[in-house]
Amino acid sequence: MDEDEFDALYNASYRRLCAQLYAMIGDFDEASECVQEAFARAWAHRRKMSSVDYPEAWVRTTAYRLAVGRWRRKKYAGRAADRAVGARTEMPAIDESHVALVAALRQLPEAQRQAIVLHHIADLPVHQVAVEVGAPTGTVKARLARGRAALAELLAEDNPGAVWKEA
């Protein structure tokens, strides 16, 4: 991967990867930092990246692992997350409906949340989601079905009265 290829990948996919990671972890500025760091690692491994079929998927997975690592450290060590790429930048205000959706997503089990985000937000076909999460296609389908059902309930709770429920 040369500079032009990297720059093209970065400019084309950075924002959507940030949104996807935000949907997965629920923290927008943490998501953007992890995505930037994942791109930096992609450049550091540019020779390896040339043989990767889906560089964007590689960056997404790396960013997600970075985010999980930061979560783990914050949970177990009680320290602030590393700011690997630089100083915190001012983040734009996020649409309220997005906040509610992300809040609902965070209440899903991790596997369901990951499947939902990859399929519905990253727009990956089911078989590609299966490859990315390392699970059989049938399992991914089941996670999607259960995740959507749970998400519908959670969104209804967020807006009571919007969905009629039997007594």
Place this chain on the structure above:
Amino acid sequence: MNDPISRLDQFRANTPGAPMKSAAEVRRRGDQIRRRQRTIVTAGAVALAAVVAGPIIFLSAGFGERATEPEPAPAPTPSQTPSTVAPSPSASTPVSDLTRANLPVEGDLVAEEPYPKWVQDQTYDGEGRSDYNECLATSLADAGALATFRRDFVPEAGKEYADSAGTLTAVAAEFASADEAEKVRAKLSEAASSCTPVDGSDVAGSLPVEGGVISHGDVNVVTYVPEDPSLNARREVATAVVTVEDRLLVITRRRGVQDYVSPTSVRDSALAAAYRLAGSTPPPTTASTSPPSSPPSSAPAPILSDADLVLAGSLPGLPLPGESSATWQQVATQPTPTLYCQGAWLSSLKAAESVSREFRLENPEEIGKVNVAVLEFATKAAADAAYEKVHGWLDTCPATMADAKLYTAGPIESVEIDSDPKVDRAAQTLAEYAADCGGEGCDSTWYDHQTVAQIGTRLVLVTHAEAGGPCPPTTACPPEQDADYAEWDKRVAQTVEATVDRAVRDLS
């Protein structure tokens, strides 16, 4: 609109904008990471190349010595007191380096015939919640101690006369100066003798505690009739108070008695414990009924050799799906501590013999480390003290020998290790600390399982370290259930067992 698919579609279409750094900035960061990785790989190659030179370095350093450790401080001259070994805090900023390791251990204590030997019960940082001596109204902390530690002993359970042997408590303290310690000692001795808080107490006798490393000391014994009418014996309180320079030790034995017996066993216990208070180990003959002036005997120590050290082939492999398999390589001793949580070089434990070996797992970066050391001590008491010292390191993880940032140190726990002969005791803790990222922030983390095991006069120290980040080396990332840790735990256990098995072969 609560249809989740519509909401998700809307989210995707109306992606929140995140501020971007330029691609060039991100590439520069990537170049930094790349440079750092090259440094690590180069260092690993140097370490592997050093395997060939390792034996030469090992032999030139002398058998059982760690070649790359700094030279120990010069031995104290005969005129220097043992406190030279454990430096006194400076007068301007009094800081205590007293630790639990300065408390007496079972081997230091002399049990009076026909009572059973004393065994360790509880150890506290501080003076403990319960009173340990009814004659002493003032705590050592209130008297100005910089640090205090307490250890309670009880008679060995199930033995004859265990019920009537009473209890024994040792409290160690450090003061800002030797003068201050001596002033407190004089007051405590007076209080132990008069025992004013107890109505009707009688002085039964006293005995000086002299010799060895002791600066000043005595034992005072009082008896009194307890208020509880069901107790038909008098209560006896024997209090030994001794100082060694700026450190002070109070040993209290409490029991029911019919007649006064001179407290020679308490005196001898205090005499032996004073060595440990000073940071050294008692001579073998001190913790006995022989006179304190007896010259220490030197028991011949078993000779350790590299036959006591585990081999690379005995260490468990690390599964690396999709990668070529990495194998453990023995490397030359590194200028790093055997245990990340070490508070001082192992030479400070003053083992009679020691051997060590290190292994690395690279793929191609360093992803695993195993450090082992086997220490042989001249006496059981010395081994006990060293175990306590290492246990203290693992408990508090001072990590003063390490330069990597500690994220978290888990609680120290007793562990079972299958070996023949059997391990007396063993403990393990997990430390997580930053991996070397060339001074840059990164998520690489070392997960070090550090183990200390004691078999008689021998200690075995093992570190099984695996690199991780962002997740620990579990089968799931992040680990969610116990099963995710099973393989990692198994690898650690295999490393520890293989190391201990090798270290005790010549003892069976």
